[in-house]
Amino acid sequence: MPEGHTIHRLAADHFERFGGRPVRASSPQGKFSDGAALIDNHPMTSTEAHGKHLFLGFDGPTWVHIHLGLFGKLGFGTTPVPPPTDTVRLRLTGEDAYADLRGPTTCALITDAEKQAIHDRLGPDPLRTADDPDRAWHRISRSRTTIAALLMDQKIVAGVGNVYRAEVLFRHGIDPYRLGKDLTHAEWDAIWTDLAALMREGVRNNRIDTVRPEHTPEAMGREPRKDDHGGEVYVYRRATMPCLLCDTEIRTTPLASRNLFWCPTCQPNSSPPGA
DNA sequence: AGCTCATGGCGAG
């Protein structure tokens, strides 16, 4: 379930449980045995997230770089620590908590310089308060690529995934197929500001909710519902269901090997800003 | 038991 909000939450959760104290590290699965041995018994000094990349800092300095990919999961537990199952890539154990990492795309020890190289190739992250949305705008405003594809490109914006892209485009009434160069600066600023707020809420609640209070099924006098992925959303994975606002069937189509969802009425072709 | 699908990303062609 990893979009950027999950990773920022995990960074905070790791520091809360392990920060400032030595941790035990092991790789029951075996694929990270060497790395785990190098940080075993070392204090965790800091944690950080940029987009979907998680960095666990140890004195040295060295970093454990984790990317969950589509399937990866990090789960926490408290002592007593149960025996790990054989798919656990990395287990960290502190005084009263442990964390199990499974199925990541990446779990590797990296240097400061290697970490910096990752930051350098990622776009601004709405959850990193110092990041500048104009860096993204510079590329979006010159691009002939659709805004739906641009939002998923981590070099342009870091941390947005398939749920936030669908939802933020719906919330702004923007056709996913609109080209980057046809967006206005004001539209981009509004999208960025909205992403920052939605994702901050996502960090707080550890789930993605995007439906405005006045549009909840209850407020609209509809049947209460539960979306598959655990949050309340307008369009994500709601193909063929009626749009919450206009009853049009939500559409879906593969775009860059991911499923795109949108409402063709609320997000009309080349919808003029503010009209 | 086997299939499909999932909130990602990379490299080959």
Place this chain on the structure above:
DNA sequence: TCGCCCTGAGCTG
């Protein structure tokens, strides 16, 4: 653009 890597849940039988 495609195939591939990582895992587990939820179906189908």
